Amino acid sequence: MLEVINGYLMVYFVVLCTLNALLPSIVKPVAACFSRPSNQERTIWEEILKLKAEQKIMSIKDEFAAYSKLQRKINKLEAELKDNSQSRMSKNIAIKSSVQIALQVVLALVMVVSVIWFRRVPIVALKGNLFPLTTILRYPSEMPNAISTHVWVLISNISIKTLLKPLTS
Template sequence: MLEVINGFLLVYFIILCSLSALVPYLVKPIAACFARPSNEERSVWAEIMKLKAEQKSISMKDEFAAYSKLQRKINKLENQLKDGSQSRISKSLAVKSTIQIVLQAVVAFMTVISVIWFRREPIVALKGDLFPLATMLRYPSDMPNAISTHVWVVISNISIRTLLKPITS
C-alpha cells in the first residue's frame, strides 16, 4: 500500500509534470493571438471579394476587356495577399517556437529548482520490503521505503505523458 507523506509536494510535482507535457498544446492558442491577419490584409481580402462579385456580374464573352482588367486586379491583389500571409506565417512560426522554448525552460527551471530544494523530502512511503530498490527510490531521504522527489518526478513524468498520449494524439 501507499502512504502519502507530503501531499503538497505530490500535487505540486504532478502539476509541474502535467504542464511540461502540455506545453506544446498550450502554445497554439497563445501564438494564435500574435498571428492574426492585419487590417491591411483584411482590407485587401475585402477588395478581392468585391472585385470577384463585380466580375461575376460581367459577361466574359460580351465584355472581355473589362473582365480581363478585373482579373488582372484580382491576381495582383491575391499575390500581394499571398506575400503578406507568407511573412505572417513565418513570423507566426518564430513566435510559436519562441513561446514553446520559453515555457519549456520556465517549467524545467521550476522543476529542477524544486527537486533541488525539496531533495530530502520523501513524497510517499510504500508498505512492505523493497529491498533491492529501497536505497535508489529514497535517495537522498533517510526514510525507509520512501520515494524521493527525484524518483517521484521521473515516475510522474512518465505516467502523465503515457496517460496523455492517446488524448493529445
C-alpha cells in the first residue's frame, strides 16, 4: 500500500516539523538560562532573611522602636527586591520572545529552502489509484501516485501538531 521512496527526506521533514511543534517548549529552558536572579537580588534576599531572623528574636512589646525600625528596613528591602524582580521578569519575557522569533525564523527558512530544493522529489509512493487526489498529492513531482515534498510537509505538520498538542499544552 505504501512504498517509501526517499526515507532520509521523510525523516528529515518529520524532524523539522517536530522541532517546529516543540519550539515553545524548547525556548523556555533556553530563556531561563538568561534570567537568573542577580547577585544583588540574592544579597538583598539574604539580608531580608537575616533581618527577619533578628526580628523574631526581639519582643515586640519590650523593644517596639527597634522592632519597628527593622520592619521598615525589611519593607524597604522587599520593595527593592520586588522592583528588581519585575525588571528581571520583563527582561525574561523580552529574551524569551526574541529567542522564539529567531528560532522560528531560522526553522522557517530551513523548511522553505528544503521544500524548494527538494520540490520535485517524491517522498512516498502509494500503491493503487487515488484518481481525484493524484495530481494534488504528487504536484510538482511527475511520478504517479506519489506524495510530494510539499504535501508531505503539510501532512507531517498537521499530524505532529495534533499528536503533540496534549504534551505542549
